[in-house]
Amino acid sequence: MSATETHGLAPLSRRQFLKMLAAGALLAPLAAVRAADARKPNIIIILTDDMGFSDLGCYGGEVNTPNIDKLADGGVKFSQFYNGGKCEPSRAALTTGHHWWTHSPNVAVRKESPNIGEVIRSAGYRTMMVGKWHCEGVPFERGFDRHFGFMGGGTDYLLGDESFTLDGKPWKVPQNGFYATTALTDYAVRFIREENRAHPQMPFFLYLAYNAPHAPIEARSEDVAKYRGKYLKGWDTLRKERFERQKALGLAGPGWHLPERPAGIPAWETLSDKEKDFQDLRMATYAAMVDCMDQGVGAVMRTLDELGIRDNTLVLFLNDNGASPNDRVRGKDFSSPGSSWQVGVAWAFVSNTPLKYYKRTQHSGGVTTPCIASWPAVIRPRKEFEDQPCHITDILPTLIELTGGSYPVQFGGKEQPPLPGRSFVPILKNNEVLPQRTLYFSLFNNMAIVDHGWRLVTAYGQPWQLYDLSNDRTETHDLAMTHPEKLKEMLALQRAFFERPDVRLRLQSGEREPAFAPVFKADGSKGPGAKEDVEDPDFSLLLAKARAEGRQLSASELETLRKSSTGPQPAPGKRKNKARAKGP
Numbered sequence: 001m002s003a004t005e006t007h008g009l010a011p012l013s014r015r016q017f018l019k020m021l022a023a024g025a026l027l028a029p030l031a032a033v034r035a036a037d038a039r040k041p042n043i044i045i046i047l048t049d050d051m052g053f054s055d056l057g058c059y060g061g062e063v064n065t066p067n068i069d070k071l072a073d074g075g076v077k078f079s080q081f082y083n084g085g086k087c088e089p090s091r092a093a094l095t096t097g098h099h100w101w102t103h104s105p106n107v108a109v110r111k112e113s114p115n116i117g118e119v120i121r122s123a124g125y126r127t128m129m130v131g132k133w134h135c136e137g138v139p140f141e142r143g144f145d146r147h148f149g150f151m152g153g154g155t156d157y158l159l160g161d162e163s164f165t166l167d168g169k170p171w172k173v174p175q176n177g178f179y180a181t182t183a184l185t186d187y188a189v190r191f192i193r194e195e196n197r198a199h200p201q202m203p204f205f206l207y208l209a210y211n212a213p214h215a216p217i218e219a220r221s222e223d224v225a226k227y228r229g230k231y232l233k234g235w236d237t238l239r240k241e242r243f244e245r246q247k248a249l250g251l252a253g254p255g256w257h258l259p260e261r262p263a264g265i266p267a268w269e270t271l272s273d274k275e276k277d278f279q280d281l282r283m284a285t286y287a288a289m290v291d292c293m294d295q296g297v298g299a300v301m302r303t304l305d306e307l308g309i310r311d312n313t314l315v316l317f318l319n320d321n322g323a324s325p326n327d328r329v330r331g332k333d334f335s336s337p338g339s340s341w342q343v344g345v346a347w348a349f350v351s352n353t354p355l356k357y358y359k360r361t362q363h364s365g366g367v368t369t370p371c372i373a374s375w376p377a378v379i380r381p382r383k384e385f386e387d388q389p390c391h392i393t394d395i396l397p398t399l400i401e402l403t404g405g406s407y408p409v410q411f412g413g414k415e416q417p418p419l420p421g422r423s424f425v426p427i428l429k430n431n432e433v434l435p436q437r438t439l440y441f442s443l444f445n446n447m448a449i450v451d452h453g454w455r456l457v458t459a460y461g462q463p464w465q466l467y468d469l470s471n472d473r474t475e476t477h478d479l480a481m482t483h484p485e486k487l488k489e490m491l492a493l494q495r496a497f498f499e500r501p502d503v504r505l506r507l508q509s510g511e512r513e514p515a516f517a518p519v520f521k522a523d524g525s526k527g528p529g530a531k532e533d534v535e536d537p538d539f540s541l542l543l544a545k546a547r548a549e550g551r552q553l554s555a556s557e558l559e560t561l562r563k564s565s566t567g568p569q570p571a572p573g574k575r576k577n578k579a580r581a582k583g584p
Contacts, residue, residue: 004185022078035234040124040203041375042313045395047094047207048213048293049087049132049154050359051370052323052351059370060353062230062238063287064097065296068372069317076428077372079385082450082474083392085322085366085443086359089154090392091135091209097396097407097419098174100505101442110470111136114411116396118142120205123405126195130188131209140168143205146195148187151270155180155211157218157289175466179220181212181289185296191301197305203403210296213289215324215342217505218335223288224281230274231283235350236261238309242353242501249383256470258354264513271355278334279346285335286343286351314375314402316395322365323351323356332558338428345514358474359513361459362441362448365474379428385429389450391439393421401425417502421569442495445510456490461510461534461543466490487552495550505548510540 055061058072084090087102113147117127121143128146129139134152139147148171151163157180166187170321190207195204232239237259245298246252261267267282271279296319305309325345332339348358355365362442371390373379400407414467426432441448441457448457455467455475466480466487480487497503512534534540545552545560553561 001164019160019494028084034375039312041378042203042205042304042309042403043120043125043399044206044208044313044315045094045426046297046300046317047091047131047209048290048317048319049209049211050321050324051213051290051319052353053355053365053368053370054242054246054353054419055323055351056289056370056374057214058249059251060242060249062241063290063294064226065290066292066316067294067301070303071297071317071374072372074185074376074381075315075372075379077251077381077385077561078107078371078373078390079392080369081318082320082367082441083369084441085362085441086319087132087134087214087320087447091133093392094395095135095207096420097393098417099393099440100577102417102420103504107215112412112414114250114408114416115142116207116399116429117205119143119144119367119396119405119407120399123400123403124202126202126204128188128195128204128206129190129209130191130206131184132139132211132214133209136448138165140165144263146191149184149209149416150211154216156338157211158182179292181210181292184208184210185299186298188296192303193307194301197308205399205403206412208300210293212293213286213343215326216339217282217285217289217341217343218337218339219285219288220292223291224285224335225286227287229280229284230287230378231280234271234276234279235265235346236268239350239353242350246354246443249385252354255469255473257353257474257476259356259474259476261349262513265349274414277527281334282341283347283350286347306334311377312375314378316371318371318392319369320360321359322355322357323348325349327514345525350515354474356580360443360511361448362443363457364455364473365460366446366459367448377478382431388424388426388427388434390419390427390440393419394422394424396427397421397423399429413466438493442505442548444508445540445547448504449497449549451490451493454486454490454521456487456494458547459539464491464547466492472569491550491552493502493550494548498548498550505549507544509537510534510544536565537563541565578579 026042028117053059053061056068057063058069058077067381083101084093092098094102095116098113117129117139121127126142129149131149133139133151134151134153146167148166149164150161152161155161158178159176160180164171164173192204192206243252243258291333301310304313307457322473324342325348326342327344334341345358349543352365355368357363359366383576397419402425410416424434436452437451445461446459447453452467455469456464458464464480465478466483467475467477468479542561542565
């Protein structure tokens with residue numbers, strides 16, 4: 001039978017046959033694409049710790065981060081993605097979808113909330129967690145099929161600690177050759193390979209929480225050597241260079257300004273050669289930690305490529321808070337096992353270029369994270385940065401939509417409040433513009449509101465400040481005095497937030513803006529550090545409560561408040577109860 005004949009059917013002309021063949025050839029790949037779209041994506045969340053806004057190459061930094069930069073080049077880069085300003089509240093928001101203040105004044109993931117592992121596993125996923133947990137419970141008991149990592153807020157990179165576990169059992173840290181970042185990468189790769197082999201038909205979810213570049217500042221010597229001498233330019237020059245690269249990348253556009261160096265940070269040229277050399281070593285070590293973490297991201301991506309599953313894997317990369325200004329604890333020789341050196345406020349100011357302030361504050365430098373979404377099968381590469389405000393509480397709703405899962409109404413015998421965040425899948429898939437909304441921020445005495453392009457914010461006991469983000473994304477021009485009606489409107493939002501029944505804030509004695517600690521010897525000498533005692537903790541607490549209530553106090557009101565705080569002082573060694581919820 002010829003190609004133009006079929007048994008029992010009218011013969012086809014050669015032209016008809018070729019036309020049908022062509023149609024089939026076109027339909028086959030289309031069907032394959034539709035089948036791929038129907039498959040649930042693998043999902044990887046990579047969370048770093050205490051990294052600044054501008055440390056990555058794709059966000060203007062000089063640190064070598066080719067693997068993360070490649071993710072950015074092939075996906076979406078956010079310029080206004082917010083976190084919780086500190087480790088615990090960010091992890092609470094990521095793993096439960098709720099703000100920390102919804103459940104308890106304590107910044108920790110509560111047992112009464114369903115965990116991201118439990119929610120995603122119920123959608124038919126294999127779930128894995130690697131790295132820093134720093135939450136309530138144990139990952140292996142909170143919805144994760146596989147787990148490797150440590151429980152606390154940080155670990156020594158060279159020694160580890162006793163909280164390391166592997167699949168629910170204690171894991172002894174090797175005495176030689178251990179480096180925490182590398183160990184986390186190795187187990188992430190191992191889990192992906194083992195799960196792909198054991199459950200090839202099931203999608204997986206991996207939460208990879210690196211500790212880097214959180215203190216202590218410790219790195220492998222070969223990585224430090226790459227950067228030694230590169231920071232002798234000093235923080236003044238490096239900030240300017242980063243900002244110029246940000247403008248060239250299209251990240252820092254109109255309305256982005258480079259804030260002046262705070263008075264507490266000395267000009268680089270005033271340091272001695274010995275001091276400059278030590279500061280170069282300190283930042284070179286920090287950069288090496290970021291570099292090593294990037295190498296880990298590269299290893300994970302190569303594993304996906306080798307297994308042929310990269311295209312249908314969504315990778316979300318972000319950080320838990322801005323760079324840390326802390327410089328209050330030191331011990332042993334710099335970067336030796338068991339040391340406790342930190343990067344310090346001057347380099348933190350560089351890391352957060354060009355944003356204001358640091359970790360713990362709710363200014364942009366404290367709560368804005370570089371965030372990258374890569375999903376080759378779905379997300380088209382975009383050169384421009386995505387500027388729509390998104391929040392870390394949006395991640396769980398996004399994953400629920402992508403996995404076809406659902407958020408339980410009841411959990412642990414308790415009714416669950418609705419998730420405050422929203423899915424940003426429309427941004428990832430279709431570059432849609434989402435409706436504007438009000439975002440609230442609070443951590444200790446630091447508070448902020450973002451609403452329709454305006455930002456109300458206070459930190460370190462300062463008055464409420466007002467910024468127009470459309471013209472001043474870096475918070476350099478306070479408009480509180482010149483825009484009284486807008487200030488009044490924003491303060492009303494804060495007051496309504498404070499009065500909500502689900503909001504329980506934790507207030508404490510105020511903190512001053514971090515002071516520069518001019519200690520340059522690697523001998524454990526102590527400087528003034530980033531946290532200082534306040535002169536009048538009682539007044540500080542009353543002032544924090546007034547700010548939380550949405551009040552902007554005049555000079556006379558401040559004086560009245562100060563006088564009301566003076567009274568019998570607690571006996572030596574005893575402390576007054578701190579403010580809780582609605583009261584001081």
